[in-house]
Amino acid sequence: DAVVQQFDSFLSLHGKSEGFLRFKPMEQRLDTFLHQTLNSSFPELWSFFQRLLLLSHGQATVERGFIVNREVETHNIKEETIEAQRLVCDQIRASGGVLKVSITEELLTSVASARTKYRIHLDEERRKREGAMRGLRRKALEDELAELKKEREVLTEVCTSLQKDADQLAEHAENKSNTLMAQMITKSNTLRRRCKEKCDELKNVECEIAVKANELRHCN
Structure with missing residues (x-):
């Protein structure tokens, strides 16, 4: 068979050539x-390889990746850690x-500064969490302030209506x-008493609005 003959010739001539030894699949x-x-x-051999390379390999690469993930995976591990470990495995x-990993000056420098980078990463994560907490706190204050303002509007209308009805009855x-x-x-006096109660509630709401507005201004 021509393909087999050419393959044997190819191996004998190029199997240990410099080009094959230096081939980098990545x-x-x-x-x-x-x-x-x-x-x-x-x-003929190249034509055979063309057809061979066109064949479907299914999910072999993906499945191998899952196997590697299971090997590096531990309980409660974060996604970033899995990605880092996969990068290490792939490079090895x-x-x-x-034993064949190249120990370069860049790699040594990176390892030496790893602890510092880790501290910086922790500081960034802490700042993100604090920022998120401040955002949630600010959102809660804004919601409370909006509710208090709605309550103030309602109480203002009630007070105005009670005062008007009391005056008309008088x-x-x-x-x-x-x-x-x-x-x-x-009846007029009863309405005035209710109006006074609602006005007192309105004053309390005004005080709460002032407090929440002040908290919101200082919520950085």
Whole structure:
């Protein structure tokens, strides 16, 4: 078979060539690399590889990723930690093993400053949490202030209405007989007492609004 013969020839001629030894699967495309090597000298073999590369590999890569995730996963681990551990695993695999990982000056510097970066990260997370808490506190104050202002509007309308009704009853009582006058005056006084109670409530609400508004101004 021509493909088998060309494959044997290919292995004997190029199997241990410098190009194959330097091939980096994480940086180079396999189809491009094989095309440059096979297309001119081994056309039948290249045609076979073309068909082979077109075959579906299913979810093998994704499933391998899940297996790695299970290996690095522990209880209560955060997503960022999983991503970091996966990056380490992928780099070790790309390097060909732990002992083949290149120890560069950049890597040493990164390791030396890891603790400082971790502290900075913790400070940033703390500031984010504090900012979120301040935001929630501010939102709660704004909601409370809005409710108090609505209550103030209602109480203002009630006080105005009670005062108006009490005044009207007092005016109408002037032209009535003694018994009816007494009844209307009594109703008028009752409305005035209720008006006073509502006005006192209104004053309390005004004080609460002032307090909440002051808290909101200082909620930074």
